[in-house]
Amino acid sequence: MGVLLASYFRHIRGEEEGFPWVFLSPLGWLAGACSRARNFSYDHGLSISREMPVPVISVGNITHGGTNKTPFVEMLARMFIDAGLRPGIVMRGYGRKEKDCLLVQECEPSRDLLGDEALLLSGRLGGVPIVVSADRAGGVLRLAGEGVDLAIADDGFQHRKMGRDVDVVLIDATCPFGNGRLMPAGMLRESPRSLIRAHMVVITKADQVPPDRVREIAATIQEISGRSPFLSSLALAGWSSFLGPGEGLRDSGTPELPAAAFSAIGNPASFGSFLEKLGFPPLFHEAFRDHHIFSEGELDAICGRAVSSGARSLICTEKDIFNLSQGWSPPLPVFVPRVRTLLRDERSFVSTLSRHLQPKMVVSSNGHGEDAIGSLLAERLKQKFPLSEVSGFPIVGRGREYRSRGISVLSPPSETPSGGVVKYRLRDLARDIRSGLLRHIGAQAAAWSGLRGKVRTVICVGDVYLFLHTLWGQGAMPVLLATAKSVRLRGHWGLEKHLLRLRCRRVFTRDPETARELSDRKADAVYMGNPIMDLAGDTINRS
DSSP: OOHHHHHHHHHHTTSOOOTGGGGGHHHHHHHHHHHHHHHHHHHTTSSOOBOOSSOEEEEEOSBSSOSOHHHHHHHHHHHHHHTTOOEEEEEOOTTOSOOSOEEGGGSOOOHHHHOHHHHHHHHHSTTSOEEEOSOHHHHHHHHHHTTOSEEEEETOTTOTTBOOSEEEEEEETTSSSTTSOBTTTSSBSSOGGGGGGOSEEEEESGGGSOHHHHHHHHHHHHHHHSSOOEEEEEEEEEEEEEOSTTTOEEEEOOOOSSEEEEEOSSOHHHHHHHHHHHTOOOSOEEEOOTTOOOOHHHHHHHHHHHHHHTOSEEEOOHHHHTTSOTTOOOSSOEEEEEEEEEETTHHHHHHHHHHHHSOEEEEEEOSHHHHHHHHHHHHHHHHHOTTSEEEEEESSBOOHHHHHTTOEEOSOOBOOTTTTOOSSOHHHHHHHHHTTHHHHHHHHHHHHHHHTTTOSEEEEEEOHHHHHHHHHHHOSOOEEEEOSOOGGGTOOOHHHHHHHHHHOSEEEESSHHHHHHHHHTTOOEEOOSOHHHHHHHHHHHHO
16 A cells, blocks of 8 residues: 555544645535435435335445445345345445446356455355345345345445335444544545434444443444444454465465465454454555455565565455456465454344334324224234234324224324314414414424334325325335325326325325326326225224
8 A cells, every 4th residue: 555545544544634634624524515415315205215125134334444344244144044034135346347237146256247245245155146236226126036035235324215124334443433524534424423324333343442442432322323332343264275366265274374464455454453363463464445456566566575574374355365366376375364243242133133124114194084094004004914013193183093993103293273174274274373283293293203214114194295294204205095186076286296206106096087197197106996985894894
C-alpha cells in the first residue's frame, strides 16, 4: 500500500488527522445530506421498497468494509441448513466485470465473472444457491425461482429497494465508526443514527479489544438503536495451503515459523491481530486495499522480502487466493487460515432472529364501517395464518371492533365529532380540526414510524386517503381493499388512479367495472368478490 493511501486510511479510521484529508470534510457533509434525503424518501414511500416473495435477512454495515460480513453470512447459511431449510445468498460480486444477474452454480469459477467473495462462499457452501447481482431485489427474485426457503443478502443494509424481514448490522469493535465522518471524508457509509433501522446489531471482533471498550461501544449502540447488541468473534476452523496455479487449496498442517503475511481486506490490522492471537505473529504484514488484484511483480516483491527476512512461509486470507495473479507459483509455502464466526450468546441470537422472521401483517381502516370489515378480515387472516402476527390500525375511534375479535390495536385513539367522515362538508372538517384532528394525525404518524421496517404487509380497508396515510407513515407499498369508491358512485379521481398505479401493491375493488377502469390506467387492480358482502356472508354461514 502506498504512503499516500496508507495516510488516507489512517485518517478515515480516526488514527490521525492528516493535513490534506481535512479538506474532504465538505464532501462528507454533502454525502450525509444525500444519505438523509434518500432515507427520508424510502421512509415515506417516495421511493419504492418492494416486498420480496421469500423471507430476506440482510447482513450489512454502516462503514466501508472490514466487519467480517462474509464469514457471518456463511454462519447464517449453515444455521438454516442445520434447521432443515434451504437458504440462498445474494451478493454484489464486488470487482467483477460482468454486470448481469448470475447464478454462481451455472457459471465457470472466474473472479472477473463472479467476484472473490462469491467464489469463496460457493467453495465453502456447496449446494447453496448464490446469485451475484448489483440489483439485490432482482437477485432475491432469481433465488426465489430456484426454490429457496429464504434469502440472505450480503451487504444489503443500504439497498433499500429490496424489502427485507430482518436487518442485521455488523459493527467492527476495532474501528466502529472511524473518524465519525461520511465517505470520502471518513469511512462511514451513513450516519450511526441509521442503526435505528436495524433489527439486530452485532459487534464483531469483540475479542480483539478490551472488555471496557466493548461495553463502551455497546452502550453507544443501545443509546442509538434502543437494542442491546450481540457479540461475535472469529475462530480458527483449520489451515489450508495454496498448491499453485489451477490447483486451489487443500487442508494442511500449520505454517512453518517464522512467517510473513499479506492481505487485501477491509481491515488488515485485525487480520494481523488474529494471527498474533493464534500464535503466528508475522515478521511483516504487507497490506493492500480491499479486493486488490495482485500482480505477479507485487507477489514476487513480497516473496523477496519474506526470503530476505528469513520467513519460511507466507500467510494470507482465503479471499486473497482468488485475487492472486494467474500462473504465479510461490517460492515459499502459502497458508490460509480458514475462519468461522462464533456468537457469544447463540441461543439468544437465534431466538431474536426467529421472532423478527415471524410474518407481521397490519390491517388499517378509516371509519366505523371499515373497522367492521377490517376487523373481520384481520380475524380471518389470523385463522388462515396462525403463525403470523396480525394487528389492527384503525385511524378513527378506539378500535373496539378489532379488540372485540381479539386483534391487538397499534394505533392511538382518535375520536372526533364527525366520526371520521370529513370529506363531504368543510364545516365538519373545521370542527374536527378544532377538536384536535391534526394532533391525532401526528400521533398516528409517530405510531406508523415505530412500525417502519417491522411489518411485512399492510392492508388498507377504505379509501385513497387511508392508503396515502399508511404509505407516508411507514414507507412500504400497501395493499388497498377499496371499499369507499366505485365507478357506480363517481369512481376514483385521475390523481388517485395515478397514485394507485405508482405506489399500491394491489387494489381489490368492490365490483368488476372499477377493477377494469383502474387496470386500464395500469394499476394492479383485481375484483375477487365484494369484500363487504363476502365477509359478512362468510360470518353468517359460520354462525
